Amino acid sequence: MTERSDFAAYVDARWPDLVGGLEDEGVAGDRARLAVAEALLGARRSWERRVREEQVDVTLWAEVRERAGLAARPGEPVPHAVRPRDPRDGPEEWLERAGRTRAARRRRGAQRALVGLAVLAVLAAGWSWWAGRPDPPAVREEANPLPVHWYAEDELHLQDVVVELPGLEAFVADFTDDTAVVARLRSGEVVRVDAEGELQPVDEAPPALDTVPIPPPVRGIGPYDALVESVPLAGGGWAHLVDSARRAGAEDDLRQSETGRRAVVVCPTEWTCEEPVTVVADGTVRLR
Known part of the structure:
Protein backbone atom coordinates (compact mmCIF):
# COMPACT_ATOMS: atom_id res chain seq x y z
CA MET A 1 0.00 0.00 0.00
CA THR A 2 1.32 3.47 -0.89
CA GLU A 3 -0.37 5.54 1.84
CA ARG A 4 1.60 6.27 4.99
CA SER A 5 -0.70 5.61 7.94
CA ASP A 6 -1.05 3.35 10.92
CA PHE A 7 -3.83 1.50 9.11
CA ALA A 8 -1.68 0.92 6.00
CA ALA A 9 1.23 -0.25 8.14
CA TYR A 10 -1.02 -2.67 10.00
CA VAL A 11 -2.44 -4.10 6.77
CA ASP A 12 1.05 -4.61 5.28
CA ALA A 13 2.26 -6.29 8.44
CA ARG A 14 -0.71 -8.49 9.28
CA TRP A 15 -2.08 -9.41 5.84
CA PRO A 16 -0.14 -12.70 5.57
CA ASP A 17 -1.17 -13.73 9.11
CA LEU A 18 -4.83 -12.87 8.63
CA VAL A 19 -5.05 -14.76 5.32
CA GLY A 20 -2.87 -17.61 6.49
CA GLY A 21 -4.86 -17.99 9.72
CA LEU A 22 -8.05 -18.52 7.73
CA GLU A 23 -6.40 -20.91 5.29
CA ASP A 24 -5.15 -22.96 8.23
CA GLU A 25 -8.78 -23.24 9.34
CA GLY A 26 -9.69 -24.71 5.94
CA VAL A 27 -10.95 -21.55 4.21
CA ALA A 28 -10.17 -21.46 0.47
CA GLY A 29 -7.49 -18.95 -0.54
CA ASP A 30 -9.58 -16.49 -2.58
CA ARG A 31 -12.42 -16.60 -0.09
CA ALA A 32 -9.99 -15.99 2.77
CA ARG A 33 -8.40 -12.98 1.01
CA LEU A 34 -11.76 -11.41 0.19
CA ALA A 35 -13.03 -11.92 3.76
CA VAL A 36 -9.91 -10.25 5.19
CA ALA A 37 -10.12 -7.36 2.70
CA GLU A 38 -13.80 -6.74 3.45
CA ALA A 39 -13.18 -6.74 7.22
CA LEU A 40 -10.25 -4.34 6.82
CA LEU A 41 -12.27 -1.95 4.67
CA GLY A 42 -15.07 -2.03 7.23
CA ALA A 43 -12.62 -1.04 9.96
CA ARG A 44 -10.73 1.61 7.99
CA ARG A 45 -12.93 4.66 8.70
CA SER A 46 -12.96 4.10 12.46
CA TRP A 47 -9.39 2.80 12.67
CA GLU A 48 -7.93 5.52 14.92
CA ARG A 49 -10.75 5.16 17.44
CA ARG A 50 -10.49 1.39 17.41
CA VAL A 51 -6.75 1.48 18.01
CA ARG A 52 -7.35 3.73 21.03
CA GLU A 53 -10.27 1.78 22.50
CA GLU A 54 -9.83 -1.85 21.40
CA GLN A 55 -7.34 -4.60 20.97
CA VAL A 56 -7.62 -4.54 17.21
CA ASP A 57 -5.77 -7.83 16.81
CA VAL A 58 -8.55 -9.47 18.83
CA THR A 59 -11.66 -7.69 17.54
CA LEU A 60 -10.53 -7.69 13.91
CA TRP A 61 -9.71 -11.40 13.99
CA ALA A 62 -13.21 -12.13 15.30
CA GLU A 63 -14.73 -10.06 12.44
CA VAL A 64 -12.53 -11.76 9.82
CA ARG A 65 -13.53 -15.20 11.05
CA GLU A 66 -17.24 -14.33 10.98
CA ARG A 67 -16.95 -13.03 7.40
CA ALA A 68 -15.29 -16.29 6.40
CA GLY A 69 -18.07 -18.32 8.04
CA LEU A 70 -16.09 -19.44 11.09
CA ALA A 71 -16.90 -19.09 14.78
CA ALA A 72 -15.68 -15.74 16.16
CA ARG A 73 -13.67 -17.03 19.19
CA PRO A 74 -13.85 -13.83 21.29
CA GLY A 75 -10.55 -12.88 22.92
CA GLU A 76 -8.38 -14.76 20.43
CA PRO A 77 -5.84 -12.54 18.58
CA VAL A 78 -4.66 -12.83 15.00
CA PRO A 79 -2.18 -15.73 14.68
CA HIS A 80 1.42 -14.57 14.33
CA ALA A 81 3.98 -15.65 11.77
CA VAL A 82 1.80 -18.28 10.11
CA ARG A 83 2.95 -17.19 6.62
CA PRO A 84 6.00 -15.32 5.37
CA ARG A 85 5.30 -12.00 3.67
CA ASP A 86 5.09 -12.50 -0.12
CA PRO A 87 5.41 -9.28 -2.20
CA ARG A 88 3.52 -11.00 -5.01
CA ASP A 89 0.53 -11.66 -2.74
CA GLY A 90 -0.24 -8.22 -1.37
CA PRO A 91 -3.57 -6.79 -0.19
CA GLU A 92 -4.01 -4.08 -2.87
CA GLU A 93 -5.87 -6.17 -5.46
CA TRP A 94 -8.15 -7.69 -2.83
CA LEU A 95 -8.91 -4.36 -1.18
CA GLU A 96 -9.97 -3.00 -4.58
CA ARG A 97 -12.09 -6.07 -5.20
CA ALA A 98 -13.67 -5.75 -1.76
CA GLY A 99 -14.40 -2.09 -2.48
CA ARG A 100 -16.20 -3.00 -5.69
CA THR A 101 -18.14 -5.71 -3.88
CA ARG A 102 -19.21 -3.28 -1.17
CA ALA A 103 -20.22 -0.66 -3.72
CA ALA A 104 -22.31 -3.19 -5.63
CA ARG A 105 -23.90 -4.32 -2.37
CA ARG A 106 -24.77 -0.73 -1.50
CA ARG A 107 -26.30 -0.18 -4.95
CA ARG A 108 -28.41 -3.30 -4.55
CA GLY A 109 -29.44 -2.12 -1.10
CA ALA A 110 -30.40 1.29 -2.48
CA GLN A 111 -32.37 -0.33 -5.30
CA ARG A 112 -34.18 -2.58 -2.85
CA ALA A 113 -34.92 0.44 -0.69
CA LEU A 114 -36.34 2.31 -3.70
CA VAL A 115 -38.42 -0.71 -4.66
CA GLY A 116 -39.59 -0.99 -1.08
CA LEU A 117 -40.56 2.68 -1.03
CA ALA A 118 -42.41 2.26 -4.32
CA VAL A 119 -44.27 -0.76 -2.95
CA LEU A 120 -45.11 1.14 0.22
CA ALA A 121 -46.36 4.07 -1.86
CA VAL A 122 -48.58 1.75 -3.90
CA LEU A 123 -49.85 0.06 -0.75
CA ALA A 124 -50.49 3.43 0.88
CA ALA A 125 -52.37 4.64 -2.19
CA GLY A 126 -54.35 1.40 -2.29
CA TRP A 127 -55.17 1.66 1.40
CA SER A 128 -56.16 5.30 0.98
CA TRP A 129 -58.43 4.33 -1.92
CA TRP A 130 -59.87 1.42 0.04
CA ALA A 131 -60.43 3.52 3.16
CA GLY A 132 -61.97 6.32 1.10
CA ARG A 133 -64.47 4.10 -0.66
CA PRO A 134 -68.08 4.78 0.21
CA ASP A 135 -69.81 2.15 2.28
CA PRO A 136 -71.61 -0.45 0.18
CA PRO A 137 -75.34 0.20 -0.12
CA ALA A 138 -77.73 -1.49 2.25
CA VAL A 139 -79.34 -4.57 0.71
CA ARG A 140 -82.32 -6.55 1.97
CA GLU A 141 -83.91 -9.67 0.61
CA GLU A 142 -87.35 -9.06 -0.82
CA ALA A 143 -89.13 -10.71 -3.73
CA ASN A 144 -90.04 -8.24 -6.45
CA PRO A 145 -93.84 -8.12 -6.85
CA LEU A 146 -93.46 -6.57 -10.32
CA PRO A 147 -92.24 -8.33 -13.46
CA VAL A 148 -89.52 -5.68 -14.05
CA HIS A 149 -86.84 -3.79 -12.12
CA TRP A 150 -88.09 -0.51 -10.66
CA TYR A 151 -86.98 2.38 -8.48
CA ALA A 152 -88.86 4.37 -5.85
CA GLU A 153 -88.09 6.10 -2.54
CA ASP A 154 -84.30 5.83 -3.13
CA GLU A 155 -84.55 2.04 -3.45
CA LEU A 156 -83.80 -0.12 -6.48
CA HIS A 157 -85.96 -3.23 -6.63
CA LEU A 158 -84.30 -6.19 -8.35
CA GLN A 159 -85.65 -9.70 -8.67
CA ASP A 160 -84.84 -10.91 -5.15
CA VAL A 161 -83.28 -7.94 -3.33
CA VAL A 162 -83.88 -4.26 -2.68
CA VAL A 163 -80.81 -1.98 -2.83
CA GLU A 164 -80.77 1.37 -1.03
CA LEU A 165 -79.29 3.64 -3.70
CA PRO A 166 -79.97 7.38 -3.29
CA GLY A 167 -79.02 9.59 -6.21
CA LEU A 168 -79.75 7.09 -8.96
CA GLU A 169 -80.34 9.11 -12.13
CA ALA A 170 -81.13 6.39 -14.65
CA PHE A 171 -80.89 2.62 -15.04
CA VAL A 172 -81.48 -0.03 -17.67
CA ALA A 173 -81.64 -3.79 -17.58
CA ASP A 174 -78.35 -5.55 -18.29
CA PHE A 175 -79.48 -7.71 -21.19
CA THR A 176 -76.41 -9.95 -20.78
CA ASP A 177 -77.87 -10.89 -17.38
CA ASP A 178 -81.50 -9.93 -16.86
CA THR A 179 -81.11 -10.23 -13.07
CA ALA A 180 -78.82 -7.14 -13.04
CA VAL A 181 -79.02 -3.49 -14.11
CA VAL A 182 -76.57 -0.82 -15.24
CA ALA A 183 -77.15 2.52 -13.53
CA ARG A 184 -75.83 6.08 -13.62
CA LEU A 185 -75.52 7.81 -10.27
CA ARG A 186 -75.88 11.52 -9.63
CA SER A 187 -72.09 11.67 -9.18
CA GLY A 188 -71.70 10.65 -12.84
CA GLU A 189 -70.38 7.20 -11.96
CA VAL A 190 -71.77 4.29 -13.97
CA VAL A 191 -72.12 1.03 -12.06
CA ARG A 192 -73.49 -2.44 -12.56
CA VAL A 193 -75.79 -3.66 -9.79
CA ASP A 194 -75.85 -7.44 -9.77
CA ALA A 195 -78.53 -9.80 -8.52
CA GLU A 196 -77.05 -9.72 -5.00
CA GLY A 197 -77.06 -5.92 -4.85
CA GLU A 198 -73.29 -5.52 -5.20
CA LEU A 199 -71.94 -2.58 -7.22
CA GLN A 200 -69.12 -2.83 -9.75
CA PRO A 201 -67.83 0.15 -11.79
CA VAL A 202 -68.52 0.13 -15.52
CA ASP A 203 -65.96 1.62 -17.90
CA GLU A 204 -68.40 2.51 -20.65
CA ALA A 205 -72.11 3.16 -20.28
CA PRO A 206 -74.35 1.11 -22.60
CA PRO A 207 -76.10 3.20 -25.28
CA ALA A 208 -79.48 2.21 -23.87
CA LEU A 209 -78.75 4.23 -20.74
CA ASP A 210 -78.93 7.48 -22.74
CA THR A 211 -81.59 6.45 -25.24
CA VAL A 212 -85.29 7.08 -24.68
Whole structure:
Protein backbone atom coordinates (compact mmCIF):
# COMPACT_ATOMS: atom_id res chain seq x y z
CA MET A 1 0.00 0.00 0.00
CA THR A 2 1.32 3.47 -0.89
CA GLU A 3 -0.37 5.54 1.84
CA ARG A 4 1.60 6.27 4.99
CA SER A 5 -0.70 5.61 7.94
CA ASP A 6 -1.05 3.35 10.92
CA PHE A 7 -3.83 1.50 9.11
CA ALA A 8 -1.68 0.92 6.00
CA ALA A 9 1.23 -0.25 8.14
CA TYR A 10 -1.02 -2.67 10.00
CA VAL A 11 -2.44 -4.10 6.77
CA ASP A 12 1.05 -4.61 5.28
CA ALA A 13 2.26 -6.29 8.44
CA ARG A 14 -0.71 -8.49 9.28
CA TRP A 15 -2.08 -9.41 5.84
CA PRO A 16 -0.14 -12.70 5.57
CA ASP A 17 -1.17 -13.73 9.11
CA LEU A 18 -4.83 -12.87 8.63
CA VAL A 19 -5.05 -14.76 5.32
CA GLY A 20 -2.87 -17.61 6.49
CA GLY A 21 -4.86 -17.99 9.72
CA LEU A 22 -8.05 -18.52 7.73
CA GLU A 23 -6.40 -20.91 5.29
CA ASP A 24 -5.15 -22.96 8.23
CA GLU A 25 -8.78 -23.24 9.34
CA GLY A 26 -9.69 -24.71 5.94
CA VAL A 27 -10.95 -21.55 4.21
CA ALA A 28 -10.17 -21.46 0.47
CA GLY A 29 -7.49 -18.95 -0.54
CA ASP A 30 -9.58 -16.49 -2.58
CA ARG A 31 -12.42 -16.60 -0.09
CA ALA A 32 -9.99 -15.99 2.77
CA ARG A 33 -8.40 -12.98 1.01
CA LEU A 34 -11.76 -11.41 0.19
CA ALA A 35 -13.03 -11.92 3.76
CA VAL A 36 -9.91 -10.25 5.19
CA ALA A 37 -10.12 -7.36 2.70
CA GLU A 38 -13.80 -6.74 3.45
CA ALA A 39 -13.18 -6.74 7.22
CA LEU A 40 -10.25 -4.34 6.82
CA LEU A 41 -12.27 -1.95 4.67
CA GLY A 42 -15.07 -2.03 7.23
CA ALA A 43 -12.62 -1.04 9.96
CA ARG A 44 -10.73 1.61 7.99
CA ARG A 45 -12.93 4.66 8.70
CA SER A 46 -12.96 4.10 12.46
CA TRP A 47 -9.39 2.80 12.67
CA GLU A 48 -7.93 5.52 14.92
CA ARG A 49 -10.75 5.16 17.44
CA ARG A 50 -10.49 1.39 17.41
CA VAL A 51 -6.75 1.48 18.01
CA ARG A 52 -7.35 3.73 21.03
CA GLU A 53 -10.27 1.78 22.50
CA GLU A 54 -9.83 -1.85 21.40
CA GLN A 55 -7.34 -4.60 20.97
CA VAL A 56 -7.62 -4.54 17.21
CA ASP A 57 -5.77 -7.83 16.81
CA VAL A 58 -8.55 -9.47 18.83
CA THR A 59 -11.66 -7.69 17.54
CA LEU A 60 -10.53 -7.69 13.91
CA TRP A 61 -9.71 -11.40 13.99
CA ALA A 62 -13.21 -12.13 15.30
CA GLU A 63 -14.73 -10.06 12.44
CA VAL A 64 -12.53 -11.76 9.82
CA ARG A 65 -13.53 -15.20 11.05
CA GLU A 66 -17.24 -14.33 10.98
CA ARG A 67 -16.95 -13.03 7.40
CA ALA A 68 -15.29 -16.29 6.40
CA GLY A 69 -18.07 -18.32 8.04
CA LEU A 70 -16.09 -19.44 11.09
CA ALA A 71 -16.90 -19.09 14.78
CA ALA A 72 -15.68 -15.74 16.16
CA ARG A 73 -13.67 -17.03 19.19
CA PRO A 74 -13.85 -13.83 21.29
CA GLY A 75 -10.55 -12.88 22.92
CA GLU A 76 -8.38 -14.76 20.43
CA PRO A 77 -5.84 -12.54 18.58
CA VAL A 78 -4.66 -12.83 15.00
CA PRO A 79 -2.18 -15.73 14.68
CA HIS A 80 1.42 -14.57 14.33
CA ALA A 81 3.98 -15.65 11.77
CA VAL A 82 1.80 -18.28 10.11
CA ARG A 83 2.95 -17.19 6.62
CA PRO A 84 6.00 -15.32 5.37
CA ARG A 85 5.30 -12.00 3.67
CA ASP A 86 5.09 -12.50 -0.12
CA PRO A 87 5.41 -9.28 -2.20
CA ARG A 88 3.52 -11.00 -5.01
CA ASP A 89 0.53 -11.66 -2.74
CA GLY A 90 -0.24 -8.22 -1.37
CA PRO A 91 -3.57 -6.79 -0.19
CA GLU A 92 -4.01 -4.08 -2.87
CA GLU A 93 -5.87 -6.17 -5.46
CA TRP A 94 -8.15 -7.69 -2.83
CA LEU A 95 -8.91 -4.36 -1.18
CA GLU A 96 -9.97 -3.00 -4.58
CA ARG A 97 -12.09 -6.07 -5.20
CA ALA A 98 -13.67 -5.75 -1.76
CA GLY A 99 -14.40 -2.09 -2.48
CA ARG A 100 -16.20 -3.00 -5.69
CA THR A 101 -18.14 -5.71 -3.88
CA ARG A 102 -19.21 -3.28 -1.17
CA ALA A 103 -20.22 -0.66 -3.72
CA ALA A 104 -22.31 -3.19 -5.63
CA ARG A 105 -23.90 -4.32 -2.37
CA ARG A 106 -24.77 -0.73 -1.50
CA ARG A 107 -26.30 -0.18 -4.95
CA ARG A 108 -28.41 -3.30 -4.55
CA GLY A 109 -29.44 -2.12 -1.10
CA ALA A 110 -30.40 1.29 -2.48
CA GLN A 111 -32.37 -0.33 -5.30
CA ARG A 112 -34.18 -2.58 -2.85
CA ALA A 113 -34.92 0.44 -0.69
CA LEU A 114 -36.34 2.31 -3.70
CA VAL A 115 -38.42 -0.71 -4.66
CA GLY A 116 -39.59 -0.99 -1.08
CA LEU A 117 -40.56 2.68 -1.03
CA ALA A 118 -42.41 2.26 -4.32
CA VAL A 119 -44.27 -0.76 -2.95
CA LEU A 120 -45.11 1.14 0.22
CA ALA A 121 -46.36 4.07 -1.86
CA VAL A 122 -48.58 1.75 -3.90
CA LEU A 123 -49.85 0.06 -0.75
CA ALA A 124 -50.49 3.43 0.88
CA ALA A 125 -52.37 4.64 -2.19
CA GLY A 126 -54.35 1.40 -2.29
CA TRP A 127 -55.17 1.66 1.40
CA SER A 128 -56.16 5.30 0.98
CA TRP A 129 -58.43 4.33 -1.92
CA TRP A 130 -59.87 1.42 0.04
CA ALA A 131 -60.43 3.52 3.16
CA GLY A 132 -61.97 6.32 1.10
CA ARG A 133 -64.47 4.10 -0.66
CA PRO A 134 -68.08 4.78 0.21
CA ASP A 135 -69.81 2.15 2.28
CA PRO A 136 -71.61 -0.45 0.18
CA PRO A 137 -75.34 0.20 -0.12
CA ALA A 138 -77.73 -1.49 2.25
CA VAL A 139 -79.34 -4.57 0.71
CA ARG A 140 -82.32 -6.55 1.97
CA GLU A 141 -83.91 -9.67 0.61
CA GLU A 142 -87.35 -9.06 -0.82
CA ALA A 143 -89.13 -10.71 -3.73
CA ASN A 144 -90.04 -8.24 -6.45
CA PRO A 145 -93.84 -8.12 -6.85
CA LEU A 146 -93.46 -6.57 -10.32
CA PRO A 147 -92.24 -8.33 -13.46
CA VAL A 148 -89.52 -5.68 -14.05
CA HIS A 149 -86.84 -3.79 -12.12
CA TRP A 150 -88.09 -0.51 -10.66
CA TYR A 151 -86.98 2.38 -8.48
CA ALA A 152 -88.86 4.37 -5.85
CA GLU A 153 -88.09 6.10 -2.54
CA ASP A 154 -84.30 5.83 -3.13
CA GLU A 155 -84.55 2.04 -3.45
CA LEU A 156 -83.80 -0.12 -6.48
CA HIS A 157 -85.96 -3.23 -6.63
CA LEU A 158 -84.30 -6.19 -8.35
CA GLN A 159 -85.65 -9.70 -8.67
CA ASP A 160 -84.84 -10.91 -5.15
CA VAL A 161 -83.28 -7.94 -3.33
CA VAL A 162 -83.88 -4.26 -2.68
CA VAL A 163 -80.81 -1.98 -2.83
CA GLU A 164 -80.77 1.37 -1.03
CA LEU A 165 -79.29 3.64 -3.70
CA PRO A 166 -79.97 7.38 -3.29
CA GLY A 167 -79.02 9.59 -6.21
CA LEU A 168 -79.75 7.09 -8.96
CA GLU A 169 -80.34 9.11 -12.13
CA ALA A 170 -81.13 6.39 -14.65
CA PHE A 171 -80.89 2.62 -15.04
CA VAL A 172 -81.48 -0.03 -17.67
CA ALA A 173 -81.64 -3.79 -17.58
CA ASP A 174 -78.35 -5.55 -18.29
CA PHE A 175 -79.48 -7.71 -21.19
CA THR A 176 -76.41 -9.95 -20.78
CA ASP A 177 -77.87 -10.89 -17.38
CA ASP A 178 -81.50 -9.93 -16.86
CA THR A 179 -81.11 -10.23 -13.07
CA ALA A 180 -78.82 -7.14 -13.04
CA VAL A 181 -79.02 -3.49 -14.11
CA VAL A 182 -76.57 -0.82 -15.24
CA ALA A 183 -77.15 2.52 -13.53
CA ARG A 184 -75.83 6.08 -13.62
CA LEU A 185 -75.52 7.81 -10.27
CA ARG A 186 -75.88 11.52 -9.63
CA SER A 187 -72.09 11.67 -9.18
CA GLY A 188 -71.70 10.65 -12.84
CA GLU A 189 -70.38 7.20 -11.96
CA VAL A 190 -71.77 4.29 -13.97
CA VAL A 191 -72.12 1.03 -12.06
CA ARG A 192 -73.49 -2.44 -12.56
CA VAL A 193 -75.79 -3.66 -9.79
CA ASP A 194 -75.85 -7.44 -9.77
CA ALA A 195 -78.53 -9.80 -8.52
CA GLU A 196 -77.05 -9.72 -5.00
CA GLY A 197 -77.06 -5.92 -4.85
CA GLU A 198 -73.29 -5.52 -5.20
CA LEU A 199 -71.94 -2.58 -7.22
CA GLN A 200 -69.12 -2.83 -9.75
CA PRO A 201 -67.83 0.15 -11.79
CA VAL A 202 -68.52 0.13 -15.52
CA ASP A 203 -65.96 1.62 -17.90
CA GLU A 204 -68.40 2.51 -20.65
CA ALA A 205 -72.11 3.16 -20.28
CA PRO A 206 -74.35 1.11 -22.60
CA PRO A 207 -76.10 3.20 -25.28
CA ALA A 208 -79.48 2.21 -23.87
CA LEU A 209 -78.75 4.23 -20.74
CA ASP A 210 -78.93 7.48 -22.74
CA THR A 211 -81.59 6.45 -25.24
CA VAL A 212 -85.29 7.08 -24.68
CA PRO A 213 -87.09 4.01 -26.03
CA ILE A 214 -90.06 4.48 -28.36
CA PRO A 215 -92.65 1.83 -27.54
CA PRO A 216 -95.36 0.59 -29.90
CA PRO A 217 -98.95 1.64 -29.24
CA VAL A 218 -100.10 0.33 -25.87
CA ARG A 219 -103.31 -1.64 -26.25
CA GLY A 220 -103.48 -3.11 -22.76
CA ILE A 221 -104.60 -0.03 -20.84
CA GLY A 222 -107.96 1.59 -20.39
CA PRO A 223 -109.21 4.91 -21.72
CA TYR A 224 -108.61 6.65 -18.39
CA ASP A 225 -105.07 5.29 -17.88
CA ALA A 226 -102.09 7.54 -18.62
CA LEU A 227 -98.83 6.02 -19.88
CA VAL A 228 -95.93 7.15 -17.65
CA GLU A 229 -92.97 5.14 -18.90
CA SER A 230 -92.09 2.13 -21.07
CA VAL A 231 -89.07 -0.19 -21.15
CA PRO A 232 -88.16 -3.05 -23.52
CA LEU A 233 -87.83 -6.52 -22.04
CA ALA A 234 -84.86 -8.83 -22.55
CA GLY A 235 -86.99 -11.62 -23.96
CA GLY A 236 -88.95 -9.31 -26.23
CA GLY A 237 -92.02 -7.21 -25.62
CA TRP A 238 -92.48 -4.18 -23.38
CA ALA A 239 -93.35 -3.24 -19.83
CA HIS A 240 -95.44 -0.08 -19.31
CA LEU A 241 -95.96 1.96 -16.17
CA VAL A 242 -99.47 3.44 -16.17
CA ASP A 243 -101.49 5.60 -13.82
CA SER A 244 -105.27 5.40 -13.82
CA ALA A 245 -105.67 8.94 -12.42
CA ARG A 246 -103.79 10.67 -15.25
CA ARG A 247 -105.71 12.85 -17.66
CA ALA A 248 -103.60 15.73 -18.85
CA GLY A 249 -100.98 13.88 -20.88
CA ALA A 250 -97.26 14.68 -21.20
CA GLU A 251 -97.14 17.72 -18.93
CA ASP A 252 -98.64 15.72 -16.09
CA ASP A 253 -96.75 12.49 -16.68
CA LEU A 254 -94.06 13.22 -14.09
CA ARG A 255 -96.51 14.21 -11.35
CA GLN A 256 -97.63 11.44 -9.02
CA SER A 257 -101.30 11.21 -8.17
CA GLU A 258 -102.16 10.73 -4.53
CA THR A 259 -105.41 8.99 -5.37
CA GLY A 260 -104.64 7.12 -8.57
CA ARG A 261 -103.70 3.51 -9.15
CA ARG A 262 -100.31 2.89 -10.61
CA ALA A 263 -99.61 -0.41 -12.28
CA VAL A 264 -97.17 -2.20 -14.57
CA VAL A 265 -98.56 -3.79 -17.70
CA VAL A 266 -96.40 -6.32 -19.55
CA CYS A 267 -97.12 -6.73 -23.26
CA PRO A 268 -95.18 -9.68 -24.76
CA THR A 269 -96.35 -8.58 -28.23
CA GLU A 270 -97.97 -5.48 -29.67
CA TRP A 271 -101.34 -7.26 -29.63
CA THR A 272 -101.23 -9.12 -26.33
CA CYS A 273 -100.85 -7.75 -22.81
CA GLU A 274 -100.99 -9.38 -19.40
CA GLU A 275 -103.07 -8.32 -16.43
CA PRO A 276 -101.79 -5.11 -14.74
CA VAL A 277 -99.76 -5.53 -11.55
CA THR A 278 -100.36 -2.80 -8.97
CA VAL A 279 -97.33 -0.81 -7.76
CA VAL A 280 -97.34 -0.27 -4.01
CA ALA A 281 -94.91 2.58 -3.30
CA ASP A 282 -94.92 6.25 -2.34
CA GLY A 283 -93.40 9.01 -4.44
CA THR A 284 -92.09 8.74 -7.96
CA VAL A 285 -91.80 5.27 -9.49
CA ARG A 286 -89.41 4.66 -12.38
CA LEU A 287 -88.69 1.75 -14.67
CA ARG A 288 -85.44 3.21 -16.07
